[in-house]
Amino acid sequence: MKVQRGAKERAFIDKVEELSEQSVNACIRCGTCSAGCPFVQDMDELPERIFKRIILGDTEGILRQNTMWICAACYTCSVRCPRDIDIAKIMEAVRQIVLRDNVDMVDVEHVERIKDLPQLAVVGCFRKETG
């Protein structure tokens, strides 16, 4: 992948770093996060690969993946990262960039089995996946 950091890419990286208060350049691509993540099987791309895209400012590439929506903020990656990067916050930053455009990733009005679901689940899901 050719490294292209124009103004648009820089703006995206800056926004991610601003929202997460983390430095994306600290990542050494060791893969510990991906190794511990319980949800990798359902992700289009590994968390560590998403990181690479962020570093390169590949906004469009990232937004095509489902990784940040499969992330459940379980925090396993953040507690294990050898560089002490709070990866969960980086994932949240990418989600927020999408959601703050008044976007919903889940259909609020048509939740199946809402009759049975504990309120915790509905509140948590809407917090993470609606704008």
Place this chain on the structure above:
Amino acid sequence: MGEKEEQEMIEIYVMGKKYEVPKGLTIMTALEYAGYKFTRGCGCRGGFCGACPTVYRKKDDYKLRMDLACQTAVEDGMYLVQLPFVPAVREEYDLEEMDPSANDNILLEYYPAIARCVSCNTCTKSCPQELEVMDFVQAALRGDVQRCAELSFDCIQCGLCSMRCPADIKHYHLAQLARRIYGRYQQHKSDALTKRVEEVEKGAYDEELQKLVEMDEESLKERYEKRDITEG
């Protein structure tokens, strides 16, 4: 002959345009004084129907305020706009299928947006009836239909809460559903009412009613003047 008191005039702004109106009028009558005719956004004029929500700012005050036009006095420097309608579609439901003991998430099911409530209290601040709106939304989320019904009792469905809510909740529709469910399924039934209805159906008052129907106007008037409404 007494002196005619000089009517104090104040300035208000309606959709940005300045008008001079007499002090002491309500927002509604002040707009009419200024020449506006209400074809929407006007109802009972008595603070009961919720048709006239108004959004305004006061002079030298940064806060955006909300109230009913028919109940609020104009002030000098008021900056106004009317809301003739609040777009919040009510969910369709059959009250006969809404037993809360069969579904403790009943309110969440019909108004799932309540799970997005962030407890900001903007709804409460917007309510012209000074209801604890955030509290009744929280009660609904918790599954406490009774509390939601009780706290929302005086709601006039003006819609100001829903206009400002960052979570897009339809508070007044939610509350109406809660009150209906409470009344239909949870509230204690009045035995006295049931008994009285039975009496009426059995004809206990037919004779007296018939007498009134057959009475001429003069006797009716006389009877009305002489009525005794104390117990007897």
Place this chain on the structure above:
Amino acid sequence: MDGYLYYPGCTLKTKASDYEESAMAVMEALDAPLVEMDDWYCCGAVQSLAADDIMHQIAPIRTLICAQEQGEREVVTLCDMCYNVLKRANLWMREHPDDLDTMNEFLDEDPDYEGNVEVYHLFEILRERKDDVKKRVKHKLDGLTVAPYYGCMLLRPSEVAIDDTENPSIMEGLLESIGADVLDNPKRTECCGSYHVVNRPDIVERRVEELVSRMGEMGADVIALSCPLCQYNLDSYQRSTGYDIPVLYLTELIALAFGLEAGLHKHRVDPGIMLKERGVLER
């Protein structure tokens, strides 16, 4: 106050009312009753991780203000997710006084939050009172193999962990106090899928299959936990595993050991069968 100020959270009042019932029975038996707060608000279930997001911190801070105004310095919560949110919001406000100022100014119709309330999970209280718990045991649960399951929210991130993040033992200690046979559960800190149950139940099904199969293989009779969402997930999605392992709140087991029957009536996998089989229910 006599006892502990208790923050239920919205789920404990309906869907997880058996957890509340059993916890109240246990704490009553320990002479340290849980007293519900006069006023409280839904915490929001998940901590907002964006640095500029003060709005989503309002809900947990409001609850802490309620505790403050009741004159209390400690709040105890049963729900893991509520614990995680309240504790993290509290920490954030202490570490970011500017954000706290902004919030207090915004909440101009409420008293300021002074930052002095402490948040605890019930397990921390029970750990402190482990000796009392042991004394109060009427019927040891020996013969019942229990797999402790922590999930995420009690242990991560490390600044809010109630025990070692990778190798916790708080539940094991409590289970030993009530005489149960404790399983060394390698999956005890792995995520169950959490709120994905709403929109992607297939993810939860896969996670639950992995977790429950392993615990079943290792001989678990029951799984013990404290998060109402984990409880729902593990209880509802076992079908594909071929196992039928009851998923109980730790307090329900403690109540049984105390000779009380509390909770136990909302579970999908009926615990009655297993508990009777192991002779626990009629002791």
